[in-house]
Amino acid sequence: MSHWLQIVVATPAHSAIAGPLTYRSALLLRPGTLVRVPFGRREVLGVVWQVLPDSGGMPEASIRDIAGVLDGLAPLSSTWRRLVAFTAGYYQRSLGEVALAALPPQLRDLTTLQLTRRLKRTVVDTSHPQDTTDLIALSAQQACAIAEFDAETSEKQRPALLFGATGSGKTEVYLRAAAKVLEQDPEAQVLVMVPEINLTPQLQARFEARFAHLGRERVVPMHSGLTPAQRLKGWLAAHSGQARLVLGTRMAVFASMPNLRLLVVDEEHDPSYKQQEGARYSARDLAVYRARLETRDREHPHGACRVLLGSATPSLESWQATIVGRYQRLNMNERIGASPAGQPGGLPTVRRVDMNHQPKHCVIAPPLLAAIGERVARGEQSMIFLNRRGYAPVLACHDCDWKSDCPHCSAYRVFHKIDRTLRCHHCGFTERVPRACPSCGNIDIAPVGRGTERLEEHLAELLANVTRPDGGPVRIARIDADSTRLKGSLESQLASVHAGEVDVLVGTQMIAKGHDFRHITLVAAINTDSALFSSDFRAPERLFSLLMQAAGRAGRDAQRSAASEMWVQTFHPDHPLFEALKRHDYPDFAEQQLAERQAAGLSPFGFSALIRADAKTQEVAQGFLNAAAEAAQTQQLPGHAHVMAYPAVPMTIQRVANIERAQMLVESPSRKALQGFLAAWQPLLFETRRQAEFKSLVRWAIDVDPIAI
Known part of the structure; x- marks a missing residue:
């Protein structure tokens, strides 16, 4: 007997394949199951998204069979799939692109046999739990913040913003909140996110010391600085529930954690939480949304899944949310051991x-x-x-006004004295410093700026x-x-x-x-x-x-x-x-x-998106965006009456690696209107791209809720 499955695979960016593909299976597989499927001439990893009652009218001969099932792995949860689906829809990317990018790279490449061998090597921690480290005394403000966070009524369970001065002890509040969750439920998991990779090791050491009593490998890192094998190991530990606490950068918001009970976003204001390539998602915003999903999708014996945001300088979006009451605000404005003689x-x-x-x-x-x-x-x-x-932003000749501009970008190459190079920080083009001015031969070329x-x-x-x-x-x-x-x-x-x-x-x-x-x-x-x-x-x-x-x-x-x-x-x-x-x-x-x-109607009081286009010439890049906007106006897309699309303009650095870049700002006072407009606009963007005059267009992308304009 054959079963018909809708399976999500990683499709090329801006291809016409945005949703799941239909495959046939001799086995009835649950949604969320990881499988290997043929895709073109390759065999790729896929996620079973839905079981269909029939072939959906497609000729059965044209439907291909799955190649194998990744046995030994529990299916990805419905909450995880809903998070991925929301991300793809809200940030205007394909479902497969988001879903497969959220999985560790090595998992995407392993065959079913290789994964089976890999799982056999996974050692489950059976060591005797170590003693808990001695707890430090809390300040009055720390104790008050923890009490207020715990006292939030179960009817609300709002996201909490810990507004704490630098040095006020926010990390200890995170540790105490995590400890309470892990003590209440022996299966509960906690996700702690930090903005930078270089902040992970020191925080990891502190969390490992505090939760050493849970056993080895219960606190795992998850960031792009790890090797593929390390990333897979951490992901498997989180997915199986073995890892009780995951500490990672923005990518960790998609970690498969079936018993997630608390999300902590440290330095929640940091721009690093916004992805700048592919699906340009905000990990902070998705953390808030994921906590809501986790609470809604299943009943926790010890309450809802909470989210705790922390910062000394919160994003204005989060700060405004506390003003209107959507977020709970916890205040800690004094440093630990503050001296009365100081500020x-x-x-x-x-x-x-x-x-x-x-x-x-x-x-x-x-x-x-x-x-x-x-x-x-x-x-x-x-x-x-x-x-x-670098040593100086630019090297210059004061005789002929030559400057060390990059031949591939509309930017200057930076002078690095330590290795005597001129290096472009945009495309990476590097050359040795010339002995004399390439334009006039003057040997007196000098650094400008610092x-x-x-x-x-x-x-x-x-x-x-x-x-x-x-x-x-x-x-x-x-x-x-x-x-x-x-x-x-x-x-x-x-x-x-x-x-x-x-x-x-x-x-x-x-x-x-x-x-x-x-x-x-x-x-x-x-x-x-x-x-x-x-x-x-x-x-x-x-x-x-x-x-x-x-x-x-x-x-x-x-x-x-x-x-x-x-x-x-x-x-x-x-x-x-x-x-x-x-x-x-x-x-x-x-x-x-x-x-x-x-x-001015700007965030958080208004909503915006940037449509970016890269082409061989600036005229084509801007022409594509303006033509697509004109088509949207002509067809009066949903929400167009509440959406303003400004004319296309060059980006600040308009040429990178010999590619011209342009952008168009789209604004609306209504998030719903903007989302409806962008979703309806996508097919028109594809159609415009196929026009003869835009053949030299390299790529285009939509950035929803951009952090830099």
Whole structure:
């Protein structure tokens, strides 16, 4: 007897195959079962999505048989499938693309026989549980936050936003919330998400120590930095329920966890939670949606699946949700062991340096340089933050105005002095630095502007006469994407900072988030003004968040917090953003920004999508978008009366790797209207793509709820 199955496979992006395909099986398989099926000339992994009563009118001879079943794996849950289906629909991608991308790469390549062998090697932990680590005493605010989170009535069970200052002990709240869930239900699972891979190891060590009593391999990581074998091992542990706690980056939101009871999203404001390739999903938003699905789809003996978002500078969307009551807000505005002599809550004093009154062309203001010298002399550490890696943004000839532009992109190649190269940070094109100007032959070509590499060198010159308490010279270290390329280099450099072997740490935003540097008492931000006047409406929010996070690296040791400082160099010291930063007043900053956004109909009061097109020429890219928008207007698609499509424009970096890029902004005051319009627009985009004049179009993509415009 034959059974007819709808099976989801990974289809090429923008192919006409968006949904499941029909296959035949001699066995009746449950939805969620993983199978191997023929697809074209290949055999690929598929997920059984639905069992059909018949062939659906298709000629039986044209329906192919499945190639095999991945025995030994329980089917993916209905909740997981609903999450995938929602993601594909909301973010306007194919079902198969999202479903298969959510599975570990090695699983997609294994045959049924290989998987059987792999499962036999899986060792189930039978070790004797270890003793629980001693719990630290909670602060009054931590205890209050935990009590309020637990007291949320079962009728509401709203998402909770833990609004906690840097150093206030948010991680301990996460640990306590997770511990309670795991103690209440011996099968319960917890998912904890962090924005950056480099934050995972230190957090993993802390969670493993706290939950060592559960046994080995109960806390597993899940991020793209793992090897394929490690990712598969972690996924299998989560899918089987063996892993009680999964710690991962945005991809972990799709982890198959059949007994998920708590989702924690640390630093929920971070842009890293938004995927920028393929299905451009927001892992934070999907975490909130998944918790709702988990609660709705099955009855938990100990209550609903909760979601706990945490940040010192929440996204304005989450903050507005607490204002209108959709989210519960938990406040922790004081650092652990805050000194009453310092700023309110033990936070560092913010000092604004008006660069209009400093020597012309100076990079480090004299007062700031003196403050750094004083810290070095006292045996304390300083951190200098500049969000631009490399030695200099551009190499230039002042005779003929030649600049080190990239031949493949509308951007400059960055000068990296350490290996004497010009490197494009967009397409990767790299060349050795020329001996003379390629245009006029002038040998006097010079760097313009500063990156972290040049800043490190400049600081060494400025601090040459400063000595440490032991009489030794100043030790300066740099941490950015260039200095941490080799495996293990980031960990070793961070260890040097923690051990006190570094006096001045220079780096990009990599060092501004999440790290617990106990000996840093001064943080300085260089070149902060560019975001103040950006065309991207989210730029001030990102700048304020980054500066607040950077400030949070200073004075984390309670004995030093009273003397900790955050220095900000700016030509606009009276800007409202810096006024709010000086007071560590996120609510005031949020109130200003929300008022501006409401007046302009921007998120969270309006909804938007970006349609991006890549082509050989800018004319084709823009022409495709404008033609598709005109077709949508002509056909009066659903929701068109409440949707505004602006004319196509070049992207900020309009050419990358010899591909021209354009974008079109689509806005609506109604999320429902926008979603209906985008869904109906997809077929028109396909039709427009097939027109002769757009043959050179390379690709197009829809970005729903974009974080950068």
